[in-house]
Every structure is written in structure tokens, then in C-alpha cells.
Amino acid sequence: EAGVAQSPRYKxxxxxxxxxxxxxxISGHATLYWYQxxxxxxxxxxxxxxxxxxxxxxxxxxxxxxxxxxxxxxSTLKIQPAKLEDSAVYLCASSQDISPYNEQFxxxxxxxxxx
Amino acid sequence: xxxxxxxxxxxxxxxxxxxxxxxxxxxxxxxxxLWYKKYPAEGPTFLISISSIKDKNEDGRxxxxxxxxxxxxxxxxxxxxxxxxxxxxxxxxxxxGADGLTFGKGTHLIIQP
Numbered sequence: 001e002a003g004v005a006q007s008p009r010y011k012x013x014x015x016x017x018x019x020x021x022x023x024x025x026i027s028g029h030a031t032l033y034w035y036q037x038x039x040x041x042x043x044x045x046x047x048x049x050x051x052x053x054x055x056x057x058x059x060x061x062x063x064x065x066x067x068x069x070x071x072x073x074x075s076t077l078k079i080q081p082a083k084l085e086d087s088a089v090y091l092c093a094s095s096q097d098i099s100p101y102n103e104q105f106x107x108x109x110x111x112x113x114x115x
Numbered sequence: 116x117x118x119x120x121x122x123x124x125x126x127x128x129x130x131x132x133x134x135x136x137x138x139x140x141x142x143x144x145x146x147x148x149l150w151y152k153k154y155p156a157e158g159p160t161f162l163i164s165i166s167s168i169k170d171k172n173e174d175g176r177x178x179x180x181x182x183x184x185x186x187x188x189x190x191x192x193x194x195x196x197x198x199x200x201x202x203x204x205x206x207x208x209x210x211x212g213a214d215g216l217t218f219g220k221g222t223h224l225i226i227q228p
Contacts, residue, residue, distance in 0.1 A: 004158070033215055042119070042204050042218030043159070056215055091158055100147045100208035101166075104216065106158030 002026065004107035006092050012113045018080040021110045025074070025094030031055075032069055033104065034077050035091040043091055049075065050098045082114045118142045119207050121219035129227050134192040136222050138205030141186065145207040149216065150179060150190050153202045162203075163190070192224075200226045 005024040013019050025032050030051050035043035046065065048056040052072040060067070064083070069075040079086055089109040095102040120139045128134045136150075146167040151159035165172040165179045165188065172179050178191045192199055202223050206216040 031214075040220065042121075042206075042220050043216070044218070045215035048215045093158070095214075098214060100214035101164075102214075103161045106151075106160070108156065108158050 004092055004094055004105055006090075006107040006110050008110055009108065010111045010113075012115065013082055015084055015114050016081040018078065019082055019112060020076050020078045021090050021092075021112075023075045023077070023092030023107060025092070026105055029094035029096055029105075030072075031095045031098050031102070032075050033093040033095075034067055034075070035093065035106075037089045037091055037109070039088070046077070055098065079112075082112075084114050087112055087114045117219075118145075119205055119217050119219040121205050121222050123222050124220070125223040125225065127225045127227055128195050130197060131194045134190075134195045134199065134224055134226070136190040136192075136203050136205075136224065138188045138190075138219055139186055140188075140207055142207070142209065142217070143186070144209040145217070147208040148179070148181060148188050149206045149208070150177075151204040151206060151218075153204060153221070159204055195224075195226050197226050197228065200224060 032049045034046045037043040046060045047067045049069040052069050067077045089111050091109045093104040093106045095104045149164040150162040152162045153159040163174050163177045165181050181188045202221045204221045205219040
């Protein structure tokens, strides 16, 4: 079974530029999560989708971050414009369904550096 | 406001001995707790979990203990092996439909030969 795929693996941009990350979850997984992990911290949930609907985006900085999962499969996370403090690893995870007892499988992450 | 706290940034243990990683939480709504293991340049992988209705869960060399009154959990690894060297994250989930995880900062476990 293929795992969660993310691209790109690394990205370096200047502040005020835009950037987008892509995630393809495990086949058949209805729930998809985006987490932000700043160096020295644990992952922080940004947004959770159930199929193509948003379940929780309370911690997403909506003035600059947006995410979509239009067909209920893969997802993109965008930052526009980027700030220095957005430098982090962006992790995508998926689970079979919306239950805390379903294991969340994580992708390798995209490491973003904002200069 | 750290709702899940791992106060030891790193821990060094001799191979073959017991590793004990600790985690404290403040949110009494959390009812499910998990440990994830992370190697460099990889995403976290699930290790073991425990529901708030239990006080112990065991899986091979890994045991998680939960003390609800103290809002404390611990992960025991016995015996510790070189491949256990990694960053370990404690995570918690609250009730309700949204089940995103709240993570601690992690503990870097180093197994010495």
C-alpha cells in the first residue's frame, strides 16, 4: 500500500512570495490533515478535511493560508504572501475516517524556508 | 499555551535498559493519547495509543501508562535497541468530530551502545 505522498520535498522562497504544497493521501482515506511543524516544536494542526469538506480550520491563518481538497482526494495548501515565520515543515496526514481511534498516516513533509 | 508538554528535550539510555519518556497534559477534554516516533527527514509514524478509560496498554516492547488524575502519561521501552533512537512525540485528541491531534514538542531518545 502506497503511503501519503507530498511534493515538493523542499522549497526556498523570498518573503512576500507565494508557494503551494501538494498532498496525495492513502487511497480510500476520507480524512486529510495539514500540520505545520516549526523547528523544535511538535506538529500543529492547520486544517482538517472530511472528503472535500472542511471539518476544522480554527488554527489556519486565513489571511495568508488557504487549502482545498476539491475532489475529496488530493489536496493543496497555499501561502500567499509568505512571511519569515512560515519557515517550517508542512506535514500532510490521512486517516480512513473521522475518528480519533483511526491511525493518522503522515507523509514525509515539505520543508519550507522563507528568506 | 502548551496543552501537551514533554519537558525533556532529550534522553540518553544504554542499549538493553529501559527508556521512559514522559508527557503531561492540561486539557481535561482529551480522551485519547498517542505516541509517534519520528526519524530525520521522515514523517511521524504511529507507535502506540491509549484511551482514557484504560490505564495501561502494551504492544511488544512498548507500554504506555496513563494517570488521569495527574494528567500524566509515560512510554516505556524495554529493552531499548539502537533502532529506537528517534524523536518521540506525545499527542492527544479530544472528543467530538474534529480529531486533529495536539502534539508535544518531542523528546529525542538516544540509545547508547
